[in-house]
Amino acid sequence: xxxxxxTKPNPTxxxxxxPAAGALRLVGEKWSLLIVRELLLGVRRFDAIAxxxxxxxxxxAARLRALEEAGVVERRAYSERPPRHEYHLTDAGRxxxxxxxxxxxxxxxxxxxxxxxxFHHRDHVAALDTTPTCTACxxxxxxxxxxxxx
Amino acid sequence: xxxxxxTKPNPTxxxxxxPAAGALRLVGEKWSLLIVRELLLGVRRFDAIAxxxxxxxxxxAARLRALEEAGVVERRAYSERPPRHEYHLTDAGRxxxxxxxxxxxxxxxxxxxxxxxxFHHRDHVAALDTTPTCTACxxxxxxxxxxxxx
DNA sequence: CAGGTCGGTTTGTTTTTCCAACTCGCCGGG
DNA sequence: CCCGGCGAGTTGGAAAAACAAACCGACCTG
Numbered sequence: 233x234x235x236x237x238x239t240k241p242n243p244t245x246x247x248x249x250x251p252a253a254g255a256l257r258l259v260g261e262k263w264s265l266l267i268v269r270e271l272l273l274g275v276r277r278f279d280a281i282a283x284x285x286x287x288x289x290x291x292x293a294a295r296l297r298a299l300e301e302a303g304v305v306e307r308r309a310y311s312e313r314p315p316r317h318e319y320h321l322t323d324a325g326r327x328x329x330x331x332x333x334x335x336x337x338x339x340x341x342x343x344x345x346x347x348x349x350x351f352h353h354r355d356h357v358a359a360l361d362t363t364p365t366c367t368a369c370x371x372x373x374x375x376x377x378x379x380x381x382x
Numbered sequence: 383x384x385x386x387x388x389t390k391p392n393p394t395x396x397x398x399x400x401p402a403a404g405a406l407r408l409v410g411e412k413w414s415l416l417i418v419r420e421l422l423l424g425v426r427r428f429d430a431i432a433x434x435x436x437x438x439x440x441x442x443a444a445r446l447r448a449l450e451e452a453g454v455v456e457r458r459a460y461s462e463r464p465p466r467h468e469y470h471l472t473d474a475g476r477x478x479x480x481x482x483x484x485x486x487x488x489x490x491x492x493x494x495x496x497x498x499x500x501f502h503h504r505d506h507v508a509a510l511d512t513t514p515t516c517t518a519c520x521x522x523x524x525x526x527x528x529x530x531x532x
Numbered sequence: 533c534a535g536g537t538c539g540g541t542t543t544g545t546t547t548t549t550c551c552a553a554c555t556c557g558c559c560g561g562g
Numbered sequence: 563c564c565c566g567g568c569g570a571g572t573t574g575g576a577a578a579a580a581c582a583a584a585c586c587g588a589c590c591t592g
Contacts, residue, residue, distance in 0.1 A: 242494050246436025251489030251499065252419055252482055253435075258493075259485075262410065262580080269402055272526040278539050285403075286396025288581055293540060303492075314588040316538065324492045329524050330512040331488060332402055334480040335409075336529075337514070339401030342453075342474045343408075344392050349401060351516050351523040358518030362480040364487070366501045368508030373501040374479050376422040379486075412549080428570050438550055443571060464557040466569065 250379045258302045259328065263287040263295050268325060269332050271305065276318035304328070334362040400529045408452050409478065413437040413445050418475060419482050421455065426468035454478070484512040 245253035259265055266285040275281055282292050296319060299305040304325040307317045321328075336349045337360055348359045366373045395403040409415055416435040425431055432442050446469060449455040454475040457467045471478075486499045487510055498509045516523045 247416070248420075248434040250419065250486060251494055251496070252486035253416060253489075254493045255485040255489030256415060260410075260412065260415070265406060265410070266397070266403060269400065269526065270398075273528060279537085282539095284398040288583095289540070290542085290582095291580065294579095311589095314538075316589095324488075327488055327491065329526060330484040330514060331481065332526065333514045333524075334484050334512075335405040336400060336402035338474075338477055338481060339403075339405030341477065343404045344401055346401070349529070350527070351514075352527050353516050353519060353521065353523065356518050358516050360514045360523055361517050362484075362512075362514045364480060364483045364501075364510045364512045366503050366508050367511050368506050369503060371503065373483075373503065373510055376419065376479060376482065377500070377502050378423060379499070429568085432570095439571070440551090440573085441549070464569080 248378070255331075258298070258304065259331070261295065261298070263291055264299065265328070265332055265335065267292070267295055267299065268304070268321070268328050271319060271321045271325065272329055272332060276320065278317075278319075281319070299325070330362070333360065337362045398528070405481075408448070408454065409481070411445065411448070413441055414449065415478070415482060415485065417442065417445055417449065418454070418471070418478050421469060421471045421475065422479055422482060426470065428467075428469075431469070449475070480512070483510065487512045 243254050243257065245257065247253065259268065263285055266287065267281060270281045270284050275284060278289075278292065278296075281287075282289055285292070287295070296305060296307070300307050302324075303322055306320045306322050308320060310316055310318050333349065340346050340348045350357050351360050363372045363374050365371065393404050393407065395407065397403065409418065413435060416437065417431060420431045420434050425434060428439075428442065428446075431437075432439055435442070437445070446455060446457070450457050452474075453472055456470045456472050458470060460466055460468050483499065490496050490498045500507050501510050513522045513524050515521065
């Protein structure tokens with residue numbers, strides 16, 4: 233659900249109208265997707281996120297605020313006095329998992345002498361397939377089409 | 383195939399060892415993924431890419447060179463005198479399609495009052511599913527696992 | 533009370549980014 | 563021949579962002 237269920241801002245971007253450009257305005261800044269990665273992995277504390285991403289602390293603070301404002305991250309107080317917070321993903325944030333996974337898959341395929349990202353499903357370990365599929369016929373939909381709106 | 387088939391550089395990243403971080407070093411810079419989007423759509427000329435992405439011309443030139451060096455983009459001369467080039471994706475570059483598609487899907491779902499990115503397959507128009515799947519059992523693999531190497 | 537943790541903010545410096553203007557080589561009129 | 567225009571960049575300078583390191587306040591722990 234869109235946060236607060238008001239109509240969405242429908243941000244305009246320069247160049248080709250395309251939702252990928254809008255998405256990149258939010259999560260395309262440096263460190264943002266690594267922060268989301270940590271949150272997807274269940275890391276919730278400022279210091280831990282800073283360590284695990286390598287982001288400078290001031291950038292991390294700024295990104296977390298921006299992501300919170302965008303409705304991707306939720307900040308929960310786990311202690312008054314001293315004020316302490318932990319960070320959680322919203323539904324929108326969790327929906328970024330395919331983006332992070334696709335990046336990881338591409339990276340392990342093309343950048344590293346390693347097997348592609350593995351997926352530990354119940355009792356087996358296997359590679360992933362990040363190809364998007366058509367919801368109508370289930371076949372791979374791996375070529376881009378220009379955005380059809382307006 | 384990895385360009386020149388030498389062993390890959392295996393770049394190290396600060397923080398958690400994760401191929402997503404390596405991928406973001408290359409394509410996480412501003413404009414890079416929008417450039418890849420244009421190339422996926424078949425746009426090959428400098429000026430057209432600049433218009434369609436909104437990127438400043440000097441940044442576009444820098445990103446194209448970086449992507450070329452990384453083996454994501456190939457620059458082909460289509461005219462000597464004056465030297466003119468057009469840009470194509472390598473196999474590695476085309477493999478970024480799932481990343482761009484996942485971003486577009488997320489953007490249209492959470493940022494716009496629009497139906498999610500559509501896919502024009504042969505004779506039907508339908509939404510996409512960007513959830514990665516397990517190659518072994520075919521089930522959705524939408525939770526992240528820490529990278530198991532080293 | 534000394535030292536340590538957590539979640540930041542501040543400070544000063546280095547890098548990037550941006551934009552507009554300019555270049556270079558050529559082509560097509562007039 | 564001269565003029566303008568196009569494609570594909572490059573250059574210069576100013577503004578914005580990122581960086582690293584130090585600092586801070588409110589606790590806890592020994």
